[in-house]
Amino acid sequence: MTLENLNSNKSFGGWHKQYSHPSDSAGCVMRFAIYLPPQVANGQKVPVLYWLSGLTCTDENFMQKAGAHRVAAELGMAIVAPDTSPRGEDVADNESYDLGQGAGFYVNATESPWERHYRMYDYVLNELPALIESVFPVTDQRSIAGHSMGGHGALVLALRNPERYQSVSAFSPISNPVNCPWGRKAFTAYLGRDTARWVDYDASVLMREARQFVPALVDQGDADSFLAEQLHPEALETAAAISGYPLTLNLREGYDHSYYFIASFIEEHLRFHGRYLG
Amino acid sequence: MTLENLNSNKSFGGWHKQYSHPSDSAGCVMRFAIYLPPQVANGQKVPVLYWLSGLTCTDENFMQKAGAHRVAAELGMAIVAPDTSPRGEDVADNESYDLGQGAGFYVNATESPWERHYRMYDYVLNELPALIESVFPVTDQRSIAGHSMGGHGALVLALRNPERYQSVSAFSPISNPVNCPWGRKAFTAYLGRDTARWVDYDASVLMREARQFVPALVDQGDADSFLAEQLHPEALETAAAISGYPLTLNLREGYDHSYYFIASFIEEHLRFHGRYLG
Numbered sequence: 001m002t003l004e005n006l007n008s009n010k011s012f013g014g015w016h017k018q019y020s021h022p023s024d025s026a027g028c029v030m031r032f033a034i035y036l037p038p039q040v041a042n043g044q045k046v047p048v049l050y051w052l053s054g055l056t057c058t059d060e061n062f063m064q065k066a067g068a069h070r071v072a073a074e075l076g077m078a079i080v081a082p083d084t085s086p087r088g089e090d091v092a093d094n095e096s097y098d099l100g101q102g103a104g105f106y107v108n109a110t111e112s113p114w115e116r117h118y119r120m121y122d123y124v125l126n127e128l129p130a131l132i133e134s135v136f137p138v139t140d141q142r143s144i145a146g147h148s149m150g151g152h153g154a155l156v157l158a159l160r161n162p163e164r165y166q167s168v169s170a171f172s173p174i175s176n177p178v179n180c181p182w183g184r185k186a187f188t189a190y191l192g193r194d195t196a197r198w199v200d201y202d203a204s205v206l207m208r209e210a211r212q213f214v215p216a217l218v219d220q221g222d223a224d225s226f227l228a229e230q231l232h233p234e235a236l237e238t239a240a241a242i243s244g245y246p247l248t249l250n251l252r253e254g255y256d257h258s259y260y261f262i263a264s265f266i267e268e269h270l271r272f273h274g275r276y277l278g
Numbered sequence: 279m280t281l282e283n284l285n286s287n288k289s290f291g292g293w294h295k296q297y298s299h300p301s302d303s304a305g306c307v308m309r310f311a312i313y314l315p316p317q318v319a320n321g322q323k324v325p326v327l328y329w330l331s332g333l334t335c336t337d338e339n340f341m342q343k344a345g346a347h348r349v350a351a352e353l354g355m356a357i358v359a360p361d362t363s364p365r366g367e368d369v370a371d372n373e374s375y376d377l378g379q380g381a382g383f384y385v386n387a388t389e390s391p392w393e394r395h396y397r398m399y400d401y402v403l404n405e406l407p408a409l410i411e412s413v414f415p416v417t418d419q420r421s422i423a424g425h426s427m428g429g430h431g432a433l434v435l436a437l438r439n440p441e442r443y444q445s446v447s448a449f450s451p452i453s454n455p456v457n458c459p460w461g462r463k464a465f466t467a468y469l470g471r472d473t474a475r476w477v478d479y480d481a482s483v484l485m486r487e488a489r490q491f492v493p494a495l496v497d498q499g500d501a502d503s504f505l506a507e508q509l510h511p512e513a514l515e516t517a518a519a520i521s522g523y524p525l526t527l528n529l530r531e532g533y534d535h536s537y538y539f540i541a542s543f544i545e546e547h548l549r550f551h552g553r554y555l556g
Contacts, residue, residue, distance in 0.1 A: 010501065011538035064537065067345035223288065259342065260289035 003135060006031070012073035013038035016063055021131065025123040026086040027116055032128065033059040035069055039076040040137045047141035047166075047277035048132060049270070050124065051081045052150030055182075056102045059083050062147075065259035071267050075274040078138050082128055084149070086117035098182055099189055105177075106153030107201050109190035118190055121201075125157055125164065143273040145169040147262055148226070152177055155203035155216070155236075162212040166276040169217040169269045171262050172224055176204040176235035204232070207247070208239035216240075216247045217272045219265050221255030281413060284309070290351035291316035294341055299409065303401040304364040305394055310406065311337040313347055317354040318415045325419035325444075325555035326410060327548070328402065329359045330428030333460075334380045337361050340425075343537035349548040355555060356416050360406055362427070364395035376460055377467055383455075384431030385479050387468035396468055399479075403435055403442065421551040423447040425540055426504070430455055433481035433494070433514075440490040445554035447495040447547045449540050450502055454482040454513035482510070485525070486517035494518075494525045495550045497543050499533030 007018040014037040023030040039046055049072075051062050059081045062068065072079050085091075085104030092113040094100035100114075109118035133140055143166050146154035151173025158168035177183020178198045187198045199205040220233045227233075233249055240247035255261040285296040292315040301308040317324055327350070329340050337359045340346065350357050363369075363382030370391040372378035387396035411418055421444050424432035429451025436446035455461020456476045465476045477483040485494075498511045505511075511527055518525035533539040 009534055009536050009538040010499070010532040010542070012542045016538055065342050067348065067541065069538070069541065070345065221288075254288040256287055258287050260287040260294055260347070263345065263347065264288070264290045 003131070011035065012069045014040070014069065014073050016069065018059060023086075023123060023127060025119045025127045028086045028088045028091055030083060030086065030123065031059050032080060032082045033063045034132070034136065035063065035072055035079040036136065037073045037076050037078060043137070044076065045137050045139045046076050046078050047143070048078045048080055048129070048138045049273050049277070050129075050142060050144045051079055052106060052124065052144070052146030052153040053081065053084050054146070054148030054150050055084070056097050057084050058102070061259065065263065066266050067263045068266050068270060071270040075270060077270065077274060077277060078136065080128065080132055082124060085120060091117045099186060103149065103186065105149055105186045105190060105201070106156065107187070107190050110197070111190060111192045114190050120153070121157070124153065125161060141166055141277050143167040143277055145269055145273065146173070147171045148257065149174055149182070151218070152203060156201050156206060158214045158216070159203060159206035159210055160200070162214045165214050167215045167217075167273050169272060171219050171265070172221065172226070172231055172257050173203065173218060173233070173236075174231060176202060176232040178202045178205070179235070180230045180232060182230050204235035204239045207236060207245050208242050210243045210245055213246050215272075215276055216245065217269060218247065218249045219252055219269070220249065221252045221257065221261050223254050224257045226257050281409070289313065290347045292318070292347065292351050294347065296337060301401060301405060303397045303405045306364045306366045306369055308361060308364065308401065309337050310358060310360045311341045312410070312414065313341065313350055313357040314414065315351045315354050315356060321415070322354065323415050323417045324354050324356050325421070326356045326358055326407070326416050327551050327555070328407070328420060328422045329357055330384060330402065330422070330424030330431040331359065331362050332424070332426030332428050333362070334375050335362050336380070339537065343541065344544050345541045346544050346548060349545045353548060353552040355548065355552060356414065358406065358410055360402060363398060369395045377464060381427065381464065383427055383464045383468060383479070384434060385465070385468050388475070389468060389470045392468050398431070399435070402431065403439060419444055419555050421445040421555055423547055423551065424451070425449045426535065427452055427460070429496070430481060434479050434484060436492045436494070437481060437484035437488055438478070440492045443492050445493045445551050447550060449497050449543070450499065450504070450509055450535050451481065451496060451511070451514075452509060454480060454510040456480045456483070457513070458508045458510060460508050482513035482517045485514060485523050486520045488521045488523055491524050493550075493554055494523065495547060496525065496527045497530055497547070498527065499530045499535065499539050501532050502535045504535050
């Protein structure tokens with residue numbers, strides 16, 4: 001396994017690093033960023049929060065804009081931010097921002113031309129943690145979080161694999177993708193027209209039917225321009241009420257869909273995960 | 279005076295806003311960003327920290343990457359981040375990243391083709407504060423800070439105008455531009471070949487001769503790839519020793535020239551300015 005270190009920056013006494021590696025799941029070279037808190041310099045193993053970004057993002061947006069390193073350094077928590085899709089000249093793409101490269105939607109695609117590389121569900125669930133846990137000084141305690149498309153990904157991964165994650169959180173998640181334009185467009189392309197195959201990737205459907213629980217925190221700004229058409233947090237709230245899911249959903253007055261919203265509340269999310277990661 | 283609001287984002291209970299306006303000093307439309315802390319919603323007037331960014335930056339880099347809003351919100355401090363040069367199709371430019379648009383060096387250019395628009399010294403010293411203080415709920419208490427080229431700008435503005443600023447700070451400033459490649463290239467173009475005209479824009483020369491003091495804080499990473507060739511903080515330290523200038527210079531082990539370094543220590547800088555801004 002070839003892991004290439006692309007960049008290292010000291011940050012809050014720890015290290016932000018970027019890597020590329022050939023990925024079996026994605027069939028291409030993938031990039032990720034990791035924040036290693038100062039505690040690892042003392043030989044301590046730390047738990048890991050996986051962060052899934054939104055449409056058009058790379059491994060860089062969260063690390064540069066969320067202001068998360070300060071609290072991760074205090075709590076002794078690593079953060080891993082994968083890219084949002086496979087990438088490269090050989091990888092299928094689409095000219096729109098919400099399909100193809102930068103828009104993997106954290107699914108395993110079954111349809112042509114996407115099925116060869118677009119296997120972000122497998123990549124984030126299995127391949128990336130196996131790699132991280134074999135190379136870096138981390139424990140096997142994992143939590144997962146994300147924003148928008150990445151909030152959808154984090155919720156779906158935790159809801160389908162409650163044994164793999166200690167906690168889950170999301171900012172402005174696409175909560176009910178089978179019922180919004182972003183989700184319908186992506187799922188039609190990646191999974192085909194049979195909507196029965198979409199529900200495995202819909203957080204509201206999964207939460208309604210959940211029997212095994214992972215503590216869940218969701219923050220949503222009420223001035224988010226995507227709220228009414230794309231995000232549907234009310235579907236998640238209804239689902240949680242039906243299954244008794246331990247969901248805390250905060251509606252935040254005046255906040256939009258940007259990283260300024262994430263930065264404003266990331267400390268609360270990190271402390272939430274810190275309680276379960278131990 | 280036409281002030282156009284381009285963008286607004288709620289952040290840590292306050293507001294990040296971007297504006298454009300026609301500038302007399304620059305003879306073109308200029309952009310700036312402002313962070314207004316939550317205290318202004320209660321009718322309170324707040325002091326202002328001006329932040330000057332480095333080469334290639336715009337009004338956005340600091341606001342997105344420094345993680346400064348959290349502490350500014352706590353302290354009740356506005357932050358204003360101007361662009362780093364005049365811009366536009368009619369504005370002289372150069373293909374290199376360290377001259378022309380994005381590289382104004384906070385001087386008043388005297389040489390062709392730069393002298394018409396490149397008057398960032400006047401813009402930051404006079405025009406921008408006059409505008410800010412006439413439009414926003416701020417006091418006339420000002421401090422100034424910056425990074426790299428902007429650290430140079432902040433130090434020069436405070437050293438030449440101690441009556442205008444309560445305090446000054448810099449990350450990785452170009453401390454002795456008359457003696458480094460970035461400074462010599464920019465000053466030759468903007469100010470001409472007569473080096474006697476450069477010293478008014480050299481923080482180390484100005485600090486050595488200073489008689490009126492502004493409390494000054496400088497942070498420099500020792501793993502900064504520009505340190506040896508471009509930054510020369512030792513010249514600033516020598517100058518401060520000669521004049522008795524109240525300079526605190528911290529060398530930070532392992533930190534580089536990036537915003538990860540700035541984010542790691544911005545809280546200390548904001549609290550430093552907060553002590554003098556009252």
